[in-house]
Amino acid sequence: MSYYLLKEEEIFDLHQKYCLVKGIIRTLMSCDRTDPKIEEMLKKHREYLVQLWQVMNMPTNMLKTPENREEVLKAYEAINDAEHIYTRLTSTSPSPSVGTLARLRNSLKNLFKKN
Numbered sequence: 001m002s003y004y005l006l007k008e009e010e011i012f013d014l015h016q017k018y019c020l021v022k023g024i025i026r027t028l029m030s031c032d033r034t035d036p037k038i039e040e041m042l043k044k045h046r047e048y049l050v051q052l053w054q055v056m057n058m059p060t061n062m063l064k065t066p067e068n069r070e071e072v073l074k075a076y077e078a079i080n081d082a083e084h085i086y087t088r089l090t091s092t093s094p095s096p097s098v099g100t101l102a103r104l105r106n107s108l109k110n111l112f113k114k115n
Contacts, residue, residue, distance in 0.1 A: 005059035005072045014079070018052045021045055048082065055079050 003011070028042045055075045062068040 004064045005062060005069050006076060010076055011056070014052060014056045014076070017079075017083070018049065018056060021049045021052065025049065051079055051082060 006014075025042065025045050028038055028045065031038050033039065055072070055078075058072050058075060062072070
C-alpha cells in the first residue's frame with residue numbers, strides 16, 4: 001500500500017479516533033435518550049465521526065499529485081483542530097471537590113512527614 005497522500009501513522013491515528021468515537025456513540029445510545037445533553041453529545045459525536053470517515057477515505061480515489069496531497073493534509077489537520085474544539089465542547093468539567101481533596105491529602109502527607 002502506498003502512503004503518499006497520508007502517512008501510515010496518520011492513517012492509523014484516524015482509524016484509532018474513528019473506533020473510539022464509534023464506541024462513544026454506542027455508549028451514548030444506551031443512555032437516557034430523553035436528556036437533551038445526551039442528544040447534543042450524540043449529535044456532535046456523529047458529526048465528528050462523519051468528518052473522520054471522509055478524511056480516512058479521501059486518498060482512496062485520488063491521484064498521487066502534490067495538489068491532492070496538500071488537500072488531504074489540510075483535511076487531516078482540520079480533523080486534528082476539530083478534535084480540540086470537539087473535546088472541549090463535550091468533556092465535563094472536573095468536580096470542585098477534587099482540588100479540595102488533593103490539598104487535604106497533601107496536608108496530611110506533610111503532617112506525617114514532619115513527625
